[in-house]
Amino acid sequence: MRDFKNLNAFQEVQINHILDTNKERDNRLRSIRQYLEKSYIIEEITEMNDYQIAKIRRKSNSGINEWLYSMFFNYNPIHEMAMTFDQAVLICLSYKYNNRNTDAALYLERILNASFMPEGIE
Known part of the structure; x- marks a missing residue:
């Protein structure tokens, strides 16, 4: 555990900025987490401009560990x-x-000649 009592003024500003930034991000993503946590395990949430993408896995005992991506626009679900x-x-x-x-x-997808099937699924 880090001792925050013996920091100089510059270090305090840096640490507080990092903590504030993380707190702001947590507040922004709270609605997404609440929406998904009932049925899914959330691996990570990526924010890009107006949209957010959550990497998730179903909470089930079926043994299937398939990753899915749930999308949000301005922190509202797209339902896809x-x-x-x-x-x-x-x-x-x-x-x-x-x-x-x-x-x-x-x-x-066709223009880019991309295949969006996950590896191992044909």
């Missing part, structure tokens, strides 16, 4: 799941710019 992080980013972009009314993510 992706199989890979790349697919989640494309879905978020299509949702942001076209309100997910088209198959933009599918077309981008």
